[in-house]
Amino acid sequence: MQxxxxLSQNKISYVEKDINADAQARQDLLAKNIRGVPAFLIGEDMVAGLDQERILKLVDHRTAACPGCGVKLRLPLDRGPGQATCPQCKTAFDWQP
Ligand SMILES: [Zn+2]
Structure with a gap:
């Protein structure tokens, strides 16, 4: 599958970048050590190739920074908005998807 x-079958909105025309996009890929396309940037995660399972898992989540220690947490959209607890410093905080 292309x-x-x-992406459209799973109703995932996206911004398409052409690394042949977009030097910044090409830089971003190289910075993550990815040399092939397609590649998908989801939050701060880069997925190399059309890894459908991984992409679906990542788009179901949002990253939020813990207000206690600043660590980035991945929170499931289907459980938000609500309370999350940081696994690192145990700070509980409210978050919105
Ligand atoms: Zn924390």
């Missing part, structure tokens, strides 16, 4: 088809 990347675009997969």
């Amino acid at each position: 990347a675009k088809e997969f």
Whole structure:
């Protein structure tokens, strides 16, 4: 299945970048050590290739920074908004998807 088809079937909105035309996008990929396309940037995670399972898992989550220690947490959208507890410093905080 093609990347675009997969994304639209799963109602995932995206911004398409052409690394042949977009030097910044090319830099971003190289910075993550990814040399092939398609690649998907979801939050701060980069997925190389059309790894459907991984992409679906990542888009179901949002990252939020813990107000206590600043660590980035991945929170499931289907459980928000609500309270999350930081696994690192145990701070409980409210978050919105
Ligand atoms: Zn924390």
